Every structure is written in C-alpha cells, then in structure tokens.
Amino acid sequence: MDIHALQQIVHQTRDARRKQTLPKFSPAERDQLIHKYHPDFRERAYRPIRFGPNVGDKTVVELATLLEGDSPIPDDFDLAPDYTTDVLVVGGGGAGCAAALHAHAAGAKVILATKLRLGDSNSVMAQGGMQISVAPEDSPVTHFLDTLKGGHMQNDHQLLKVMVEEGPSIAKWLLSLGVLFDRDGDGNLHVKKGGGSSKPRLLTCSDYTGLEIMRVLKDEVLNQNIQLLEFCAAVELTSDEKGNCTGAIFKDLDNHRHIVVAAKSVILATGGIGRLHIQGFPTSNHYGATGDGLCLAYRLGAKLMHIDTFQYHPSGAVYPEQLIGALVTEGIRSEGGHLVNAKGDRFVNELDTRDVVSSSIIRECEEGRGIRTMSGRIGVWLDTPLLDAEHGPGTVEKHFPAMMLQFERFGIDISKDPVLIYPTLHYQNGGVKIDTNSETNVKNLFVAGEASGGLHGRNRLMGNSLLDLMVFGKRSGLTAAGRAAGMSQGKLTVGHLKGFRAESKKHGSGNGVVSPMILPAYTRKE
Amino acid sequence: MTQEDKENIIDQPEVIRHKMVTIEIAGKKYEVPEGITVIKALWYTGQEVVRGAGCLGGFCGACAAYYRTKDDPKVRTCLACQMAVQDGMSITMMPPFPARKATYDIQTLKDPKQDLFNLYPEAPLCRNCNACTEACPQKIDVREGVWKAVFGDFKSVSEMFMDCVMCGMCTPVCIADIAPNLVALYVSRAQGAHFTEKPLGLDTRIKEIEDGRFNDEWTKILKMTEKELADHCATVK
Numbered sequence: 006m007d008i009h010a011l012q013q014i015v016h017q018t019r020d021a022r023r024k025q026t027l028p029k030f031s032p033a034e035r036d037q038l039i040h041k042y043h044p045d046f047r048e049r050a051y052r053p054i055r056f057g058p059n060v061g062d063k064t065v066v067e068l069a070t071l072l073e074g075d076s077p078i079p080d081d082f083d084l085a086p087d088y089t090t091d092v093l094v095v096g097g098g099g100a101g102c103a104a105a106l107h108a109h110a111a112g113a114k115v116i117l118a119t120k121l122r123l124g125d126s127n128s129v130m131a132q133g134g135m136q137i138s139v140a141p142e143d144s145p146v147t148h149f150l151d152t153l154k155g156g157h158m159q160n161d162h163q164l165l166k167v168m169v170e171e172g173p174s175i176a177k178w179l180l181s182l183g184v185l186f187d188r189d190g191d192g193n194l195h196v197k198k199g200g201g202s203s204k205p206r207l208l209t210c211s212d213y214t215g216l217e218i219m220r221v222l223k224d225e226v227l228n229q230n231i232q233l234l235e236f237c238a239a240v241e242l243t244s245d246e247k248g249n250c251t252g253a254i255f256k257d258l259d260n261h262r263h264i265v266v267a268a269k270s271v272i273l274a275t276g277g278i279g280r281l282h283i284q285g286f287p288t289s290n291h292y293g294a295t296g297d298g299l300c301l302a303y304r305l306g307a308k309l310m311h312i313d314t315f316q317y318h319p320s321g322a323v324y325p326e327q328l329i330g331a332l333v334t335e336g337i338r339s340e341g342g343h344l345v346n347a348k349g350d351r352f353v354n355e356l357d358t359r360d361v362v363s364s365s366i367i368r369e370c371e372e373g374r375g376i377r378t379m380s381g382r383i384g385v386w387l388d389t390p391l392l393d394a395e396h397g398p399g400t401v402e403k404h405f406p407a408m409m410l411q412f413e414r415f416g417i418d419i420s421k422d423p424v425l426i427y428p429t430l431h432y433q434n435g436g437v438k439i440d441t442n443s444e445t446n447v448k449n450l451f452v453a454g455e456a457s458g459g460l461h462g463r464n465r466l467m468g469n470s471l472l473d474l475m476v477f478g479k480r481s482g483l484t485a486a487g488r489a490a491g492m493s494q495g496k497l498t499v500g501h502l503k504g505f506r507a508e509s510k511k512h513g514s515g516n517g518v519v520s521p522m523i524l525p526a527y528t529r530k531e
Numbered sequence: 532m533t534q535e536d537k538e539n540i541i542d543q544p545e546v547i548r549h550k551m552v553t554i555e556i557a558g559k560k561y562e563v564p565e566g567i568t569v570i571k572a573l574w575y576t577g578q579e580v581v582r583g584a585g586c587l588g589g590f591c592g593a594c595a596a597y598y599r600t601k602d603d604p605k606v607r608t609c610l611a612c613q614m615a616v617q618d619g620m621s622i623t624m625m626p627p628f629p630a631r632k633a634t635y636d637i638q639t640l641k642d643p644k645q646d647l648f649n650l651y652p653e654a655p656l657c658r659n660c661n662a663c664t665e666a667c668p669q670k671i672d673v674r675e676g677v678w679k680a681v682f683g684d685f686k687s688v689s690e691m692f693m694d695c696v697m698c699g700m701c702t703p704v705c706i707a708d709i710a711p712n713l714v715a716l717y718v719s720r721a722q723g724a725h726f727t728e729k730p731l732g733l734d735t736r737i738k739e740i741e742d743g744r745f746n747d748e749w750t751k752i753l754k755m756t757e758k759e760l761a762d763h764c765a766t767v768k
Contacts, residue, residue, distance in 0.1 A: 008541045032765065125585035125593055139733050145740065146748045147767060154764040162753060173736045183637050183720030185689055185727065192728030203767050213693050216590050220697060221723075224716055228634045236581065258581045291586040324541060327568050327615050331588050347539040376539040406694055410669065411589055414613050425541070524581070527574040 008324065008422075011347075011376055015386045015423045018349035019394060027354045035361050042364040042371070044428075045314050045463075050284045056508040058308045058446075067281040068312060071296060072303050073509060074520030076502050078241040078254055078263075084497040086252065086267035090116040090232070091489035092482065093253060093266050095239045095298065096274035098126025099215070099471065100454025102222035103478025104272045104485075105231050113486035115231050116266060118255055120238035120523060121293050124223040127276055127455065128474060130291065131215025132334035132407060133199060134207030135475075136468035137172035140196050143204040145169040152469060155201040155358045156434075156462020159311065164460040167441050168469070168476045175475045176208060184221050185210055197339050199467040201358035207468045212334050212407045215471060237264055238523045239297060241502075242271060242305045242450070245495035250305060250450035252497050256523070267494055270485035272443070272451040273298040274478065277433040278315075280525040286430040287330030289321055297521030298456040302437045304505050307445040310458040311435025316465055319344075319362040321429020323384035325415045330429045333387060334408060335359075335467050341395050345386040345423070346374040352385075360464045363428040376425055384427035389419040432470065434461050443481035449488070449495075451481040552618035569596055569611035569622055583624045589613040592698030595625040595668070608668045608700045630702045630710040633717065643721035644683045651714050655681045656707040663701035663711050669694040673701045673711045680718045685726055689719040 030038065040046050051063045055073055064072075092108040094101045097119030105117045117123070138148040148169040153160050176194065180186065186208045187195040196205040210217035226233075237255040243265075245251050250271050255264040275298030279290025288294070303309060320335065322328040338344070338355040344362070346352055346369045353365035366385050369375055375383040389408075392400045401420035402409050412419045436458035443451045454474045461469060552565045554572060561576040570587065573580050585593030594611035601619025611624065633650035640646050647654060654677060663673035671694055679687045692715040701711040739745070755763060 011539060011541055121581075121585055122591075122593060125591050127586070130586050130588045130590045139730070139736050141732060141735075144745055144748075146745050146752065149752070150764050150767045153760070154767065158757065158761055158764070166749070166753075170740055173733055173740065176733055177737060180727075180730070180733075181638055181724060183723035185693070185719060185723045188728070188730070193730045193732040211693055213590075216696065217693065220695070220716060221720055223697075224632075224720065225637070227632060228636070230634070289588065291588070291591070292580075292584045326566060327613075376541060378541045407590070410694065411613065415615065527571075528579050529575050529577055531577065 099128030107482035318431035
C-alpha cells in the first residue's frame with residue numbers, strides 16, 4: 006500500500022480521538038512499561054567496563070569499547086605548546102560558546118577549539134525550547150520537582166537547584182544579546198507546556214530555538230574576537246605530576262598535524278554520543294557526536310556517572326528514507342498532536358516523559374500495531390494535521406516552519422498528512438561527574454553540557470538541555486577564568502597514559518581500538 | 532510478521548529496487564542509489580567528509596551545495612543533507628566563502644538603525660537583481676529582507692530570517708558585495724536587544740529568587756528523605 010492509503014485511518018479517527026482524554030500511567034505502570042520496552046533495559050546491549058575510574062560499572066558495548074580504547078598519543082610525544090592560554094574550551098556548541106563568552110568577559114585569555122566549525126553541534130538543532138520558570142504560577146521549585154520526577158529521582162539535587170535558580174538570569178542574558186524569544190501580547194515571555202512538565206515553562210523561538218540562540222552566541226564569539234581553532238579535534242589531555250589537567254593535544258583535521266595547547270584550565274564541552282548508533286538506533290545527533298570528551302576525561306581519571314542510560318527521543322522520522330532519524334519536534338505533541346497506531350488508536354498520553362512515550366511506541370510496534378516501510382523500518386503515526394483542525398488552519402505552518410520545510414523538500418505536507426515516527430537515539434543522560442562549578446574530580450578539568458552527568462538523572466526532561474548548556478557553560482567559564490590569575494601554568498605531560506596503558510594490558514583489552522572516534526566511519530570502503 | 536503487520540506496509544519503491552543513478556560530483560561521474568541524500572552520496576562514493584557536514588539535520592548550513600539537474604540550465608542551491616540525488620544531477624559543495632563580518636558591541640549601540648550603515652555600508656547599494664533570494668535554500672525572500680533592513684523595518688527582517696541557517700549562499704552571488712545573512716543577523720540581534728519590549732515578569736522572577744522568596748520551600752524539600760520527596764513529587768500535577 007502507499008502512504009496515502011495507510012494514512013486514511015488517521016484522518017478517519019481524528020474526530021473521535023479529539024473527544025478522548027488519555028490519563029497518564031501510574032508510577033507502577035510506567036516502571037513496568039519502561040523495564041519491558043525501553044532500550045536501556047536490553048541486557049545484552051550492556052557490559053561492565055574492565056578498568057579505569059568506573060571499573061565494573063555497566064554501559065553499552067559501543068561506549069565501553071571506546072572508553073577502554075588506546076590513546077593515539079605515544080608516551081614520548083613532544084609536548085612543546087603551540088599555544089598557551091588561561092582557559093581552553095573544547096567544543097563549539099552551546100556549552101562551549103557560553104563557557105568561552107563568560108570566561109572572556111571575566112578577563113581570561115580564551116581559546117575555543119572545535120573539530121568541525123564553530124557552532125556545528127546538537128544545540129543548533131534544538132527545536133522544542135528552553136525550560137525556565139518565568140510564569141507567575143510557576144516557580145524554580147516546581148521546575149526542580151518536575152525535573153526530578155522525569156529523571157526518576159536520580160538527579161544530583163545541588164546541580165539541579167543551581168540550574169533552575171539561574172534559569173531566569175540566563176534568559177535575561179540571552180535577551181540582552183538579542184535572542185528573540187516568542188512573546189505574549191503584554192510583552193512577557195511566552196511559555197509552552199513540555200512533556201513531563203506540570204506547568205507551561207518552555208521559552209521558544211518558533212521551532213528554531215537552538216538555531217536562534219546559536220546564531221547569536223556564535224556571532225558574539227566572533228565579535229569578542231575569541232581565538233578559534235576550527236577543524237581541530239581533541240585527541241588527548243595533558244596532566245602535571247599531580248594528575249591535574251594542564252592542556253590538550255589536538256589533531257588538525259586539514260593537515261593531520263598535532264597541535265598542543267597549554268592551558269590553566271580545560272573545559273570539555275564536547276556533547277553527546279548519538280553517532281555511536283547505540284544498539285543500531287538511528288540518531289538525531291550531529292555528525293561529530295561521538296563521545297570524544299568522555300574518552301579523554303576517562304583516561305585522565307575523571308569519574309563518569311549514569312552512563313548506562315540514554316534518551317531515545319520518541320519522534321524520529323521513519324519516512325521518507327532521507328529523513329530517517331531526524332527529529333520531529335516534541336512541540337507538535339505539546340500543542341496536542343496525537344500518537345496513533347495502525348488501528349487508528351491512541352496508546353499513551355503524548356505529554357508523558359520521553360522514556361515512557363518511547364517505550365510505548367516500541368511496545369505498539371513489537372506487538373504488531375506499527376506501520377512498516379519496505380526498507381524494514383517500523384513506526385507509528387504522529388497526527389500533525391490535528392493541530393490545524395484544533396487551533397485553526399495555518400497553525401502547523403506558523404508554529405513549525407522548520408518541520409514544514411524539512412518535509413516539504415520531499416513532497417510531504419505535514420499540515421495535511423501525518424508523519425511516521427519511531428524513537429531515535431537523542432541524548433546521553435549521564436556523562437562526566439561534575440560539581441556545581443562544573444569541575445570534575447580531576448583538578449582544572451571542567452565538563453559542561455551533554456558530556457557531563459548527574460543533572461538530568463536517568464532521563465532528561467524536554468527543554469532542560471538548552472538551559473543546562475547555558476548555566477554550566479557559564480559556571481565553568483567563570484570558575485576557570487577566576488582561577489587563572491592566581492595560578493601558574495602546570496607542566497605538560499601524558500604521564501596519566503602510563504597507568505592507563507598498564508591497566509589496559511593487564512585486562513587484555515589491547516583490542517586495537519583507538520579513541521576518541523572523532524567522526525563516524527560512514528565512508529564506504531571498496 | 533503478523534497478519535496485521537502485513538497490511539500496514541508503506542511501499543518505498545526507490546528503496547526496494549535499489550535503482551542506481553549516475554550523478555556527477557565536482558565534475559566526476561559516479562553510480563549511486565537513487566534517492567539518497569547528497570551527503571550520503573559522498574560517503575557512498577568513498578569520500579571522506581570533514582568539511583561540508585555538520586548537524587545533518589538541515590539546521591547548521593555547513594553542507595551548502597550547488598546542483599544542476601539533467602537538461603536544466605539553472606544552477607540551484609541546496610543543503611546537501613536535505614537533498615535527494617536523481618539521475619543526471621551534477622553537484623559541487625560550496626567552498627567556505629570569505630565574507631566580511633562587521634564586529635560590534637550589540638548592547639552599547641546608540642542608534643542601531645543608523646549604525647547599520649557604518650557597519651555594513653554596502654547594504655543600501657542593493658541593485659535588486661534578486662540573485663540572493665534565488666540562492667537561498669531556506670526560501671527566504673533575502674532581497675526583500677535587505678531592503679527592509681535599509682528602510683529600518685528591523686522587526687520584519689528578524690521574522691523573515693528566523694529560518695536562516697547562515698549557509699552564506701546569498702553572499703557570493705551579490706553583485707553589490709553585500710553579505711545579506713550577516714546584515715540580517717545584525718538586524719535581528721539589534722531588534723532583540725534594542726527594539727523589543729522588556730518582559731516585566733522575568734525581572735519579577737529574578738528579584739523573587741534574589742529576595743529568597745522560595746527559600747522556605749527549598750529548605751523543606753532538601754531536608755526530605757527519598758521517600759518523602761518521591762511522594763511530594765507525585766503530588767505535583
């Protein structure tokens with residue numbers, strides 16, 4: 006059958022579904038559903054890490070292999086620095102730009118290095134919005150409780166309190182830089198309701214929130230003349246005799262030479278892991294999301310946490326083939342879009358947390374109520390035309406111009422026809438353990454944004470990532486900058502690799518894998 | 532597959548048939564499966580991609596490319612991660628274009644609408660050729676935007692350019708040497724920082740936090756046992 010014939014059931018059942026209200030699952034039902042269907046609970050995808058700071062902890066095989074991987078840098082590498090700086094930021098996404106801007110504003114000399122271009126990141130793709138409790142009926146405490154509930158009560162309370170309390174001042178900072186958040190008629194910030202949140206709290210720039218914030222932050226990094234090293238991938242960190250972080254070694258991807266940067270502090274803002282395609286999932290992540298920061302921090306002795314849990318965004322595109330894995334923003338569900346199975350039935354409250362919604366979609370598909378494409382992909386319908394039916398013609402086009410354009414390129418009008426979706430690998434819930442200043446257990450090594458762990462617990466709430474980036478980018482940048490004046494540059498060695506390599510040998514892990522991955526191996530070999 | 536499953540199958544002819552098509556990448560011919568994206572075609576033909584790929588979702592503008600389809604004289608633009616290949620298509624990735632970006636301190640601008648002419652003096656020299664609009668893979672009416680910027684309608688510009696992914700394809704085609712995307716970015720930021728109402732509710736909330744309005748609630752919550760906290764969370768609806 007062609008797609009139009011199969012879609013008819015969605016159109017036919019729309020009016021009946023509009024009258025329905027679906028209750029959220031009880032805590033017991035949620036747990037049961039997640040344990041049975043969420044990819045985090047597929048035992049065979051996991052194994053314990055053999056050595057290092059997290060020895061014995063389980064994570065997905067793909068990540069364990071990279072964490073145990075060897076460094077490309079030999080013990081006797083020449084570490085004469087090519088650049089010297091107070092603060093070295095690794096990564097050019099939201100957290101990296103925020104860290105660099107705040108450190109620079111605090112008077113530090115800053116270098117921002119990134120393996121692609123400034124701004125090439127997941128941040129630029131964030132469509133759903135940014136959670137900040139600005140509405141009178143809302144509060145930072147409610148934001149805290151919603152996030153905790155979404156994170157299965159596993160979130161670090163101190164990190165979380167800091168994030169929700171600093172949110173409003175972050176909004177003010179972004180507004181002062183010229184970010185155009187959507188407004189209400191009275192000039193106040195417009196808030197939307199996000200999945201798993203009890204109050205409307207999402208600040209948005211239509212469905213281009215991440216793009217708008219990143220356009221502005223990138224422009225500001227350039228205006229401030231912050232030194233950039235683009236197309237330079239971090240491949241190792243350096244340490245002094247005490248094991249404190251003192252800089253990093255990069256590979257220049259254009260000429261394959263190494264670049265050594267001496268720094269009083271290093272901020273890793275390297276983002277997530279989607280391009281590892283954990284458990285074979287497609288991903289919504291950008292080209293460079295290969296978990297490099299985790300490998301670098303781990304070799305230097307930084308402890309990781311919650312690295313056994315990943316977020317599978319409920320709505321990744323399944324059709325057309327060209328868009329597989331691309332996100333269909335949660336905003337569609339926030340505005341009332343239904344999830345519909347092959348029988349035309351709803352099967353979950355669409356505004357439940359991402360892990361619950363994803364698990365329920367996987368359940369529908371595994372129990373034979375999914376829609377299959379001839380390439381073997383399977384999915385359920387997201388009723389996008391419902392938004393026009395509910396809120397008036399033109400709603401989809403006005404509120405989701407990015408989505409409209411993306412599908413229009415392949416001849417699909419999402420305001421007229423529903424889209425086929427299935428969970429896509431979206432976010433790394435855990436990462437490197439940090440304190441409230443974003444510092445790891447390795448002195449002078451900071452981690453900000455998706456590469457860090459603890460804040461989101463075992464499931465990140467929609468809209469909390471953009472805020473995470475801004476808050477902990479800022480805190481890492483300010484702390485690193487504040488420290489620079491009172492300290493001298495430590496010695497650059499790769500002494501930590503000696504111990505790491507000895508451990509590796511002892512555990513017979515010499516599997517030939519070298520990490521970080523830098524870019525996924527998509528190039529077809531003959 | 533269950534019976535139900537069999538009924539619910541979407542035919543994707545281009546996928547099942549694996550029809551191969553001939554395309555030209557930077558002047559060289561290759562056979563690739565029909566319908567894959569241009570970026571995937573680069574990988575398929577054995578090319579290492581470092582420059583020219585970014586978010587792979589159509590938002591970052593890293594993969595700007597030029598293409599021409601069979602028998603069509605017009606050279607068009609696209610984002611390579613969002614464009615499906617077809618038989619007879621020729622493609623070339625856009626080289627990074629060295630456009631001049633003005634630097635400014637957005638917060639201390641005195642007269643942003645006048646400052647535009649100091650920062651981008653070429654902006655009013657648009658000769659209406661419309662090449663920028665035709666070059667935009669995001670379908671923005673770029674030419675109209677430049678004129679609106681010059682006439683001080685910053686609000687319209689900021690709305691029109693919300694779709695802009697900063698790929699820069701409007702720049703090399705401009706006969707007046709304008710970089711329209713950079714002009715629009717300046718204008719949008721100025722609109723946000725200088726000509727948009729201050730949200731009063733936000734200041735109220737910031738003051739409430741500074742004044743410790745939520746302190747009692749925090750103290751109560753942070754003292755709770757895990758069980759108490761879980762029960763408390765369950766009451767938040």
